[in-house]
Amino acid sequence: MFIDARTLAEAATIEADICIIGAGAAGITMARELAGSGRRVAVFESGGFDFEQPTQQLYDGAVTGQPMPPLVVERLRYLGGSTNHWSGGCRPFDAEDMAVRSYIPDSGWPIGVADLDPFYRRAQAICQLGPYTYAPRDWAEGAAQPLDLGADAALRTGIFQYSPPTRFGEVYRADLERAEGVGVYLHANTVGIETDDSAGTVTGLRLACLDGHRFHAVAKAYVLATGGIENPRLLLNADKVQKAGLGNGHDLVGRYFMDHPYVSGAATVMLAGAAPSLDFYQQRQVRGIPVGAYFGATPAAAQAEGLPGFCIGLVPQTMAEQGTGRDSLKTIVADIKSGHWPDHLAYHLGQILNSAEWRAETTYYRWTHAKPTVLSTDYICECPPDRDSRVTLGDDVDALGMRRVKVDWRLPADFERTMGRAHELLAQELGRLGIGRLRMNTRETGHDAMAAIANGFHHMGTTRMHRDPRHGVVDADCRVHGMANLFIAGSSVFPTYSFDNPTMTIVALALRLSDHLKSTVLSALDLPGGSR
Amino acid sequence: MRFSRRLLLAAATGLPLLAAPGRAAPPPEAVGRLRRLARPAPSARALGLAYLARRPDEAGPARLAALVLAALGLGEADLAAFDDRSLAALLADRIRADFAAGRMESAGGWMLARTEARLLALAV
Ligand SMILES: Cc1cc2nc3c(=O)[nH]c(=O)nc-3n(C[C@H](O)[C@H](O)[C@H](O)COP(=O)(O)OP(=O)(O)OC[C@H]3O[C@@H](n4cnc5c(N)ncnc54)[C@H](O)[C@@H]3O)c2cc1C
Numbered sequence: 207m208f209i210d211a212r213t214l215a216e217a218a219t220i221e222a223d224i225c226i227i228g229a230g231a232a233g234i235t236m237a238r239e240l241a242g243s244g245r246r247v248a249v250f251e252s253g254g255f256d257f258e259q260p261t262q263q264l265y266d267g268a269v270t271g272q273p274m275p276p277l278v279v280e281r282l283r284y285l286g287g288s289t290n291h292w293s294g295g296c297r298p299f300d301a302e303d304m305a306v307r308s309y310i311p312d313s314g315w316p317i318g319v320a321d322l323d324p325f326y327r328r329a330q331a332i333c334q335l336g337p338y339t340y341a342p343r344d345w346a347e348g349a350a351q352p353l354d355l356g357a358d359a360a361l362r363t364g365i366f367q368y369s370p371p372t373r374f375g376e377v378y379r380a381d382l383e384r385a386e387g388v389g390v391y392l393h394a395n396t397v398g399i400e401t402d403d404s405a406g407t408v409t410g411l412r413l414a415c416l417d418g419h420r421f422h423a424v425a426k427a428y429v430l431a432t433g434g435i436e437n438p439r440l441l442l443n444a445d446k447v448q449k450a451g452l453g454n455g456h457d458l459v460g461r462y463f464m465d466h467p468y469v470s471g472a473a474t475v476m477l478a479g480a481a482p483s484l485d486f487y488q489q490r491q492v493r494g495i496p497v498g499a500y501f502g503a504t505p506a507a508a509q510a511e512g513l514p515g516f517c518i519g520l521v522p523q524t525m526a527e528q529g530t531g532r533d534s535l536k537t538i539v540a541d542i543k544s545g546h547w548p549d550h551l552a553y554h555l556g557q558i559l560n561s562a563e564w565r566a567e568t569t570y571y572r573w574t575h576a577k578p579t580v581l582s583t584d585y586i587c588e589c590p591p592d593r594d595s596r597v598t599l600g601d602d603v604d605a606l607g608m609r610r611v612k613v614d615w616r617l618p619a620d621f622e623r624t625m626g627r628a629h630e631l632l633a634q635e636l637g638r639l640g641i642g643r644l645r646m647n648t649r650e651t652g653h654d655a656m657a658a659i660a661n662g663f664h665h666m667g668t669t670r671m672h673r674d675p676r677h678g679v680v681d682a683d684c685r686v687h688g689m690a691n692l693f694i695a696g697s698s699v700f701p702t703y704s705f706d707n708p709t710m711t712i713v714a715l716a717l718r719l720s721d722h723l724k725s726t727v728l729s730a731l732d733l734p735g736g737s738r
Numbered sequence: 739m740r741f742s743r744r745l746l747l748a749a750a751t752g753l754p755l756l757a758a759p760g761r762a763a764p765p766p767e768a769v770g771r772l773r774r775l776a777r778p779a780p781s782a783r784a785l786g787l788a789y790l791a792r793r794p795d796e797a798g799p800a801r802l803a804a805l806v807l808a809a810l811g812l813g814e815a816d817l818a819a820f821d822d823r824s825l826a827a828l829l830a831d832r833i834r835a836d837f838a839a840g841r842m843e844s845a846g847g848w849m850l851a852r853t854e855a856r857l858l859a860l861a862v
Contacts, residue, residue, distance in 0.1 A: 630842065633849035637837030640830075644849050651847035 230287020253284025286375020294371025434665025515704030
């Protein structure tokens with residue numbers, strides 16, 4: 207059932223077994239999962255069914271580190287959250303993504319892929335993806351075959367699947383409407399988390415609407431599901447009892463903030479004429495399912511090279527219609543067609559890449575009537591955990607009196623080196639297999655990819671999971687260390703995250719947390735001495 | 739066409755052959771042939787120059803040709819046994835072997851096989 211919180215009586219108190227704050231991918235997944243469980247679930251969502259500017263403004267804040275778009279456009283604050291504009295790229299973590307890696311300080315989860323696997327299977331359906339397989343061979347079709355890179359290769363092929371993309375607020379709205387025992391309160395902003403005197407138990411929430419309504423909620427268990435920046439914001443703002451903020455006894459809340467750096471056009475790849483097809487690596491539909499393939503490091507190569515998780519995708523490139531670049535390209539095309547090798551390729555590379563026009567908007571197809579011979583790379587990587595990359599509170603407050611955030615995102619000092627090394631490994635494979643040559647787009651070559659670093663809008667790490675409260679904000683069950691009944695859902699709990707898009711894992715963790723609440727937590731809290 | 743035992747071995751194993759130390763500089767014909775195979779063009783020169791800027795110690799056609807031949811394991815006498823087509827095939831194999839072994843050089847941002855970079859430098 208949906209309830210417009212603006213229609214509640216002033217200073218009303220909502221009672222429930224579980225309060226979920228935020229109705230994005232995580233909150234909606236949990237609400238659906240807990241429906242019909244015999245428990246009363248109250249979901250408090252800041253927005254309504256649609257975008258509203260005054261509500262969206264509550265997301266504003268400052269970006270002080272590595273540039274990223276304004277925080278007010280990084281996320282969406284209404285039912286469905288940022289899934290109202292996500293792109294739908296999904297893949298589950300590989301085992302090594304969650305493992306402790308000696309060459310990545312502070313890496314490793316207290317749980318593994320085996321713990322998530324049953325939930326990933328269900329997340330796959332919730333995100334409206336295809337069959338639960340990410341094995342490249344299962345997505346081969348016709349000429350689109352993964353390259354046979356060989357057992358010794360440093361790189362391997364991997365698969366992303368693409369969700370339609372599921373707009374959680376739209377797709378699951380009817381479910382929420384009729385979900386047994388679930389009340390979804392819209393325009394209901396959580397503005398305070400109240401605790402007992404030891405800050406060990408949450409005793410209630412303070413909520414506010416932008417029209418001035420204020421009310422309360424009390425429950426046995428509380429789940430923060432407001433996204434990777436707002437989760438720490440709510441904890442840090444809750445500073446009445448614990449001055450540094452809730453769950454922040456070890457100064458970890460907001461630290462280790464990370465996003466995925468995304469470099470489009472990091473390198474240019476020129477293909478040889480007789481090269482094996484790279485169709486597999488283009489975005490395609492296989493049996494109606496959109497998929498994409500990428501090159502990533504094998505675990506052995508990543509370890510040997512000390513490389514963070516990365517993936518390199520290939521994108522057909524457009525070329526200039528005018529100038530020397532075009533002439534050289536024509537020559538290459540003619541040479542490739544006549545089957546010359548080895549040097550016809552390297553031969554004109556200098557010319558093309560010195561030509562400033564190569565980025566212009568005329569498609570290569572137009573003059574070759576052939577498959578593209580020039581590709582560019584998209585590079586996405588993991589940033590190793592960094593304590594100093596962080597979300598803190600500024601002095602400004604929003605319309606509801608909550609302090610706004612400052613986001614200081616930091617890239618690792620060796621980012622350019624590791625990106626270059628990842629591309630060297632790709633260049634090595636392409637050369638070894640006779641597929642083509644690769645050029646890094648650097649300051650020296652006049653197309654500085656480093657100037658075009660974007661972020662993935664994947665906000666992670668700010669309430670990281672660790673067994674030990676000195677190293678993590680939540681435990682392996684997503685419970686805030688030192689707190690009996692406060693849980694966190696979302697990518698803020700990721701301690702490491704490879705290059706994988708987060709939402710599928712967010713949904714899997716939300717399912718797991720729902721199971722945990724149903725099977726263990728609520729029955730324990732029902733006992734005398736439980737939270738209420 | 740005649741193949742030396744060393745070359746047959748190299749072809750079968752895919753292993754690079756190393757030049758015997760102290761080999762004399764190749765005669766001008768060898769330089770010319772490799773240059774022809776490198777198909778000198780203005781565009782190739784740009785990369786060749788970029789390579790030489792990084793490796794000035796390899797400058798000079800004779801030196802470059804010697805290095806290429808040494809990498810192929812060819813001596814002067816061996817070279818005469820190859821027509822251009824088979825020499826090109828041998829170079830192609832060596833280029834792939836360079837990549838496989840990580841013997842790569844950056845020229846103008848391109849990640850090239852070392853042998854390939856030297857051929858381009860020969861075209862300067
Ligand atoms: C442009 C873009 C593209 C993306 N592409 C991908 C992709 O391809 N693959 C992928 O995996 N991920 C992608 N993402 C990220 C994806 O959208 C998020 O991972 C996902 O939405 C996070 O889910 P969540 O439930 O944790 O948070 P959100 O979806 O952000 O939901 C949080 C909810 O909490 C509510 N809320 C916030 N504060 C309060 C408060 N104080 N009180 C009450 N409610 C509150 C918000 O209104 C919102 O509805 C993309 C994001 C963007 C912006």
